[in-house]
Amino acid sequence: MFANIIILILVLLALIFSISKWRIHPFIALILSAIVLGTTLGLGGESTISVVLQGFSETLKWIAVIIILGAFIGEVLRETGGAFRISNRIVKWVGEKKLPWAMGFTGYIVSIPVFVDVAYILLQPVVESLSFKSKRPVLYLGLSLAAGLTVAHTLIPPTPGPLAVASLLGVEMGRMLIINLIVATFAMIGGILWVIFFLKNSWIDYDKKLQDIYKEEQTTTHNELPKGNWLLDIMPIIVPIVLISTGSFVTDNLSGWVGDALGFMSIPLIAVYIGAFIAVFQIAKKDKKNKVNRLVEQAITKSALVIMITGAGGALGFVIKASGIQNEIVQIFSDFPFLGAMLPFVVAAILTTATGSITVSLVGTASMLGPIIDNFPMSPEIVAAIIGCGAFCVFHVNSSFFWLLNRLHEVPPKVLYKTFTAQSLIMGLSGLIGVLILVLFGV
Template sequence: MTAFLVLIFCIVLLIVAVTVFKIHPIPALLISGLILGLATGNSVQMVTESLLNGFGNTLKWIGLVILFGTLLGEILAETGGADVIAESIIKFFGINRLPLGMAVIGFLVGIPVFMDVAYLTLLPTMVALSRKSGVSVLVLGLSLAMSLTVAHALIPPTPGPLAVAALLEINIGAMVPYNVMVALAAVIGGLIWIKLNTSKLALPNFTKDGDDNLKSKKKELKGYKLLLPFASLLVPLLLMSIGNIFPGNNPLLEFIKNPVWALMIGVCFALPLIGKDNFSTYLNTYFQSAGAKCAIVILITGTGGAFGQVIKDTEIVGALFSEVEMGGLSILGIIIPFLLSFLFTTVTGSITVSLITTASITAPLVTGGILHPELTAAAIGAGSLGVVHVNSSFFWLFKEVHNVSVSKLLRSFSVLSGVVAICGGLFLCLLFWLMY
């Protein structure tokens, strides 16, 4: 029990360091891991070895996956591929169902493209649609932001879900179906809330930067290139899941279901979008940009793995629940990871830090056979949606581009994010009840 209290202290220390003292997650995670290891009786050498092993083991394949996922998002954003996805879905849903259309756009585009980049990329289209349809730009913005957040928290190849899979040592293909179901439930719950509160979400169709700065300078895609953005996005997800549909040791299946190669295949589908003129120059530019954007994410993911390895090596969590059988925690096996993740996001403002920290804590229970791996991963993802408020960078980006007051945003965006998380959690409890 003393060791468990030390773990609680280190988690609180981590939260305070990131939120109150504004220390970057990388040193905060490393120092918390060091203190935890030393306080539980390990030597400096042993703790350092745990940290290094956790860092290396987490990044031995996930680093490339994050890079290729970021590169795919960069190509789609810069070539107009993301715009094609957005415009096609808007045509499909029509003006009268724009909130649903924006939610679907955000869900698909948010998988390969970082939230901030995706939102700013789709902002010109959203503002134009708001003016054309008369639908409040805040309604459309919340629909888009909500689904972008859900995709960011639950759907690979975004870094957070990949880190959860690595820390819990579960197959990404097995995790995807559960996460997708929970994500859809969360988005549906959010759309219902938006529908019920549309009258309270009125906002002038004004964007701070003005229309001139929002006009796209991308070339229009034609012919077969209109299909490539969808293929580059959906094919990797299909390939990563296919190994669970057709299990076996077939070399071809082993190749295509591997996340590294699945993402590389997705990138290959996107390459023709670049065009023949100065192809190598543009591709190298996208590589440089993607590398710069994902480097810090990769490092945070690695240090999160290092912190998790110290927890595993000290065997604190495993010893606490050593007598519990698989499913013995009953529904608490879903609720506890959900609440932990919900708390971390709400307090730290970082979905990625929340996912990594909660997965690190619960990993011994999953690898020890106490918790259901995929349901635990989905619970962590749903909980990480948390409550988005003033400690979130995306909160302030949303405020600035739409010139909306903090109080109005707290009553809308913050409440909506909490509703979305709870809807995902409730669906997961229902799924657990049906399974057990």
């Protein structure tokens, strides 16, 4: 029994080192790991390849289209300035004295269809101009925005990572969305409180440069936005979330064509398609068809990497399941409920720390634990939330977003360790508090 478990551990360690230390691409590393694991655990060569291909296709048969449609919505927001208008409106609602919360909630909303790095680059002018106007350090607002961006990217469908987790664990999407919205709120609050209490005076040399870039009489960037309706900007984001989250509950109480229609629209693929259709109305009429086609192509190009990594993670999960090794693992920790409860968090944290990728962490953890999901002392949706919390811990030099902050704001790595890395740990632990409260209330 222990021989197979040792093989699994060695393969997974090799996977982690190959991605983080040896710089092998995650797609290649995941597929090779699946093949090696299958052959060494006795599945045989042909059977292993068959399982790998099956796992790859089964994982992507519905999620790939959703990822592309979500990316398209993000491209539209970037093209039309919709993300800026959303930010502008939230800041007006909250007020400058509560800018960390405004930036956090802006990131929370914008990052649902937009990849984190792209969203931050998109909102960089807002962060810097508000930093100058409010006389706050750029990291004070930048990491507030980052808190909202990362929680949405890690926990809220239809972003790719949570969708992959839902697929690999076989969870009920509407229930998972409601749970993760609550857990994400706890994680974001923890990240923003960290900023408010510990980063008020986190000045860097780049803050001085901003004094030369902006003048006091200069209006903030969001006052120079292209004309548009912020309600229309936010509809492609809100409508799919509302449809997915309420569909499973509403359809239980409705029958006939109304129930059938709502049930159809609550399917994640259809819900996001509706969001993408709404987004099209934001695009200017002049040469609209060519613009839509160009944005679709950009979305497909930017989504390809995430889709391939997600499929490769699914292949690894199918191999683990086909080998039957999950039964041996269950036998070891079935008598230790606490270990079983914390295992998703620990595995996700190890993968994030090792690989620097939230998506790889989410997909990898769900791939490993999916085959034994029914043996955990909590619901699959709670397991998914715990995986998301672990995926925050911790971001450091092997994270692309770490270096994005370094490049955009000229933040020294030493400073980022004390600010951004510490914040990610706080967010993961804060999310766990939210999970604990939900469990105590019987969720």
